[in-house]
Amino acid sequence: MEFLRPATWDEALAAKAENPSALPISGGTDVMVELNFDRHRPGALLDLNRITELTTWESGTYEGQEGEVIRLGSAVPYARITKELSGPLQGLSIAGNTVGSPQIRNRGSVGGNLGGASPAGDAHPALLAAGKDVFVEAESVRGTRLIAIDDFYVGVKRNSLEPDELIRAIRIPVADGPQQFSKIGTRNAMVIAVCAFGFALHPKNGTVGTGIGSAAPTPRRAAEAEQFLADELASRGLWESGGLIGPAAVQRFGELVSAAASPIDDVRGSAAYRRHALAVMARRTLTWTWNEYTQSLRSAAA
Numbered sequence: 158m159e160f161l162r163p164a165t166w167d168e169a170l171a172a173k174a175e176n177p178s179a180l181p182i183s184g185g186t187d188v189m190v191e192l193n194f195d196r197h198r199p200g201a202l203l204d205l206n207r208i209t210e211l212t213t214w215e216s217g218t219y220e221g222q223e224g225e226v227i228r229l230g231s232a233v234p235y236a237r238i239t240k241e242l243s244g245p246l247q248g249l250s251i252a253g254n255t256v257g258s259p260q261i262r263n264r265g266s267v268g269g270n271l272g273g274a275s276p277a278g279d280a281h282p283a284l285l286a287a288g289k290d291v292f293v294e295a296e297s298v299r300g301t302r303l304i305a306i307d308d309f310y311v312g313v314k315r316n317s318l319e320p321d322e323l324i325r326a327i328r329i330p331v332a333d334g335p336q337q338f339s340k341i342g343t344r345n346a347m348v349i350a351v352c353a354f355g356f357a358l359h360p361k362n363g364t365v366g367t368g369i370g371s372a373a374p375t376p377r378r379a380a381e382a383e384q385f386l387a388d389e390l391a392s393r394g395l396w397e398s399g400g401l402i403g404p405a406a407v408q409r410f411g412e413l414v415s416a417a418a419s420p421i422d423d424v425r426g427s428a429a430y431r432r433h434a435l436a437v438m439a440r441r442t443l444t445w446t447w448n449e450y451t452q453s454l455r456s457a458a459a
């Protein structure tokens with residue numbers, strides 16, 4: 158097996174253009190498992206670990222995206238997201254903190270999660286919930302392409318990257334309201350999610366974001382649930398008053414999230430259990446975030 162070790166991003170792009178089948182390796186926490194189990198034997202590995210800019214992040218404003226945005230290098234490990242970005246990327250930080258073990262969180266990255274595009278990846282529900290304005294920055298020798306997160310996942314473990322493209326960064330708007338992530342597993346650490354749910358309140362534009370993990374062929378949002386809740390919050394003036402959403406609306410939100418999934422029965426859980434668990438996680442994350450939001454309204458008024 159050939160081992161390509163570019164020293165710069167330009168060299169990495171050139172190497173990928175010359176060897177489109179070369180498998181990128183970042184933290185290696187997915188790639189090395191595949192190799193160790195002999196599930197996959199690529200002709201070449203493209204090691205991205207010498208490219209320092211992939212492990213940095215910056216905040217700024219970007220054309221086509223409203224407000225402040227974090228441009229997260231594809232190889233920034235989860236441990237650093239939790240340590241350095243728990244405020245601006247609250248949902249992703251909570252999700253990242255549930256990944257594997259400390260060792261895995263020190264190596265594993267959002268770029269790697271996106272590269273693998275597993276429906277069970279924990280970054281995906283948080284990225285979807287962060288809004289439609291999240292973009293994967295894909296780059297090749299041909300230039301940069303911004304892929305909206307809703308267009309990124311195209312099938313089971315398949316994404317919309319072209320063979321010569323690499324993920325340079327992920328552009329995520331800074332959280333403008335509380336965000337949450339919830340995951341069901343057989344224990345608290347080192348498990349693939351039976352199912353997962355990401356949720357975000359976006360008071361600035363009066364929307365809410367959702368992301369479903371491990372309960373459909375790809376990560377996906379619960380569009381009808383998002384619309385229902387946004388309408389409910391707007392029509393009752395709840396964004397301004399911070400009043401109670403009420404059990405009927407919370408229940409309905411959970412039902413719509415559950416209905417948006419298309420889970421299967423497998424060794425980790427049944428489809429029926431996943432549907433049930435999603436409704437529970439949707440109700441809980443909505444309650445947690447709404448409590449946080451109303452508390453912030455009260456503090457601002459005091």
Ligand SMILES: Cc1cc2nc3c(=O)[nH]c(=O)nc-3n(C[C@H](O)[C@H](O)[C@H](O)COP(=O)(O)OP(=O)(O)OC[C@H]3O[C@@H](n4cnc5c(N)ncnc54)[C@H](O)[C@@H]3O)c2cc1C
Binds near residue numbers: 231261266270277
């Ligand atoms: C013990 C263990 C526990 C785990 N627990 C969890 C968990 O709880 N939740 C979870 O979501 N995942 C879990 N994982 C899987 C893994 O840690 C994550 O998917 C992680 O995000 C992968 O990141 P990485 O940088 O290690 O990716 P790598 O293994 O380096 O790469 C993963 C995939 O992405 C591609 N890739 C990497 N970088 C790029 C790039 N810049 N551009 C294009 N493609 C790229 C690779 O070619 C490969 O296909 C676990 C893994 C292990 C071994």
